[in-house]
Amino acid sequence: MIEIAFVSAKKVRLEEWKNRGNKNAGLVLHLLEEPDKFLSTIQVGITVMSILAGVYGGARIAHNLAPLFAYLPVASALALLPYLVFPPNW
DSSP, X not given: OHHHHHHHSOHHHHHHHHHTTOHHXXXXXXXXXXXXXXXXXXXXXXXXXXXXXXXXXXXXXXXXXXXXXXXXXXXXXXXXXXXXXXXXXX
């Protein structure tokens, strides 16, 4: 969400803060000079973190579900997978 805050920030106010000596305002103004590069970098970071979270989460859940799937035929396991991932709210 920080990228939305950067893009929606008022440049006049940031320039005023920069003139008062706020180094962070100067950095934000510098990043906003080329928003395509900045937003692309943010998107790559989000994607990398999502992949890492999926890898970690998949390894954790696989360890817990392996005994369950060991006793089920493959077709039954595949049929139950959506209910395990998205359990109904009963």
